[in-house]
Amino acid sequence: MNSPLLLTDFLDRARELFPGKEIAQYxxxxxxxxxxxxxxxxxVLRLAGALRELGVRPGDRVATLAWNHYRHLELYFAVPxxxxxxHTVNLRLEPGEIGYILDHADDRLIFADTSLLPSVEPVRRHRPVIDEAGYEALIASAEPLTERPSRHEDDLAALCYTSGTTGPPKGVAYSHRSLYLHTFAACLADGHAISERDTVLHVVPMFHANAWGIPFAAAMTGANQxxxxxxxxxxxxxxxxEAERVTYTGMVPTVAVDLVREAAKADLSSLRALVLGGSPPGEDLVRDIEERLGVPAFQGWGMTEISPMGTFSRPLPSAEGDPAARRRYIRKQGRLLPGLRWRxxxxxxxxxxxxxVARGELLIKGPWVATRYYRDEHPGCFHDGWLHTGDIATIDPDGYLEIVDRAKDLIxxxxxxxxxxxxxxxxxANPAVAEAAVIAVPxxxxxxxxxxxxxxxxxVDTAELLAGLDVPRWWLPDDVVVVDQLPRTSVGKIDKRALRERAYERRPA
Known part of the structure; x- marks a missing residue:
């Protein structure tokens, strides 16, 4: 009962019980x-040995800037x-943000895809950067790791930074214990239900919150990847x-919308589950996945601070024979995974x-929920063991969560x-603009x-106004509406709820 819960145990289990199962890259x-x-x-053992030869010691941070490929998957276990x-770094961030994150984490070295090297050029003088050719050279010359460093289950195994939308990016650190327990939750029958019978396709970026933890779950259960x-x-x-007869995959709704359009060009009947996450799917999308693709759709909700899985939306058994009722459940964020608590x-x-009906801010705690940010306390986000998610939600009598708003008007x-x-x-920042408000529209x-x-x-010309904004291009608003005045609340704040109502009337989804 005193054996430590170490994430790396899943690697040994995969080698012992599932040596012939396959990992494929396209x-x-x-x-x-x-x-x-x-x-x-x-x-993985050779790479771990190479890291030790490079001087990497327990507790050092090793960064990755990489797409979803087998080398990145090897780093998932070799580093711990x-x-x-x-430390998986979001490759979609601007170089300045990437540099800030690497410095804040004080990474010992960086593994980067060759195509992504320009993103780390400003910080290369501070730490070694190993590209794909250097990676293969390390494995070819290194001796496999034989003496593993002694690790405690509370020691850190992984680190991921939030996207920094309300300030500088914040680091979330995960212990061996937290990821070990999170992995078990991913394999529950009423969760993602990952098992040896699955062939898992990793569409969710591996730099994003542990790719939902699915790579660890697949290794633990022996699923093909x-x-x-x-x-x-x-x-x-x-x-x-179609080619790999994939049974499970997850993705954000944006990718799923485009996948539905490809339905007639491939046989997707092998899928037992297409899990949506990142933002709530529309009813039409859920219907299209289930009716046009013939694939069961599900939804999961979580946050970087929750490793990231918090809930899973699987309909009640009574709804399985009723497609409309099933879709209503799937569009909610679902029930809390065992081991977690919420308020x-x-x-x-x-x-x-x-x-x-009643709305409140969602608070959550549990063995894979952060209680602080890495090297940054942020007491307003954590109190008495509870994570204040910033999401405004309802929970129905059957225990299904529904996010209805976001506390800081994030899009x-x-x-x-x-x-x-x-x-x-x-x-x-443009001298011509007196006031501005930005809202989300469907x-x-x-x-x-x-x-x-x-x-x-x-x-001012609105096209010129947009062209002059110093933000990532994909942030640029789809439109700029010039108004005489912005609505205000009774205390003088801009009334964004009124703006949303007007925008939705003006711009139906």
Whole structure:
């Protein structure tokens, strides 16, 4: 009963029980690499040995800047096996943000895909950067790790940073124990139900919150794993599903919308589950997945701070024969996974009833929920062991969560966060703009897109206004509406609820 819960135990289990199960990688829709768990285990041990030879010691952070491929999957276990902390870096961030994250984490070295080296060019002088050729050279010359560093289950195994939409990116660190227990939750029958019978396709980026923890679950259970490589496109994903007879995959709704359009070009009947996450799917999307693709759809909810899985939406048994009722359940965020606890709290911190009507901020705690940010306390986000999620939600009498609003008016487009506040500041940096407000409006493909409303001091061309914004291009609002004034609340704040209502009337989804 005193044996430590170590994430790396799953690697040994995969080698012992599932040596012949396969890991395949595609690039641009074509198979480029296939090997077994036996081969995978051997390469991981060599890579862990190489890390030790490079001077990596227990607790050191090792960064990855990589797409979904077999080398990245090897790093998922090799870094913790060497006693270090796997730090997966979001490759979609701007180089300045990437540099800030690498410095804040004080990473010892970086493994980067060759195509992504420009993103780390500003920080290369501070730490070694190993590209794909250097990676293979390390494995070819290294001796397999034989003496593993002594590790405690509370030691850190992985690190991931939030997208920094309400300030600088914040690090979330995961212990061996937290990821071990999170992995078991991923395999529950009423959760993702990953098992040896599955062939799992990793569409969710491996730099994003442990790829939902599914790579660890697949290794623990001996599922075949398939990696789509850099820049996967829906047509390629569909072909991979058909070729590999994939049974499970997960993705943000934006990708699923495009996948549905490829339905007639590939046989997707092998799928037993297509799990949606990142933002709530529309009813039409759920219907299309189940009726046009003939694939059961599910939804999961979580956060980087929750490793990331918090809930899973599987309909009640009584709804299985009723497609409309099933879709209603799937569009909710689902039931809490075992091991976690939750509350809904009002502005005074009092509990809100779980009646499906009363709203409150969602608070959550449990063995894989963060209680602080890495090297940054942020006491406003954590109190008495509870994570304050910032999501406003209801919970119905059957225990199904439904997120109804976001505390800080964040916009989630294609599964990625956009800060309305940052966009407003960027707009008002233009001398012609007196006031600005940015809200989310529904979008068929991206689920949400930003809409800007501005009050001008002097005339300005809106196209020029957008072109001058110092933000990532995908943040740029789809439209700028010039108004005479912005609605205000009784205390003088801009009334964003009124703006949303007007925008929705003006721009139906």
């Amino acid at each position: 690039t641009d829709g074509a198979l480029v690499h296939r090997y077994t768990y036996r081969d995978y285990h051997d390469r 096996l060497a006693g270090a902390v796997l 398939v990696l789509p490589g850099p820049h996967p496109v829906p047509a390629g994903i569909a072909r991979i599903i 809904l709290a009002d502005d005074e911190g009092r509990d809100v009833p779980h009646d499906g 989630k487009s294609g599964g990625e966060w956009i800060s309305s506040v940052a966009l407003e500041h960027a707009l008002m 979008h068929e493909r991206w689920q949400e897109r930003p809409l800007a409303l501005v009050v001008l001091d002097k005339p």
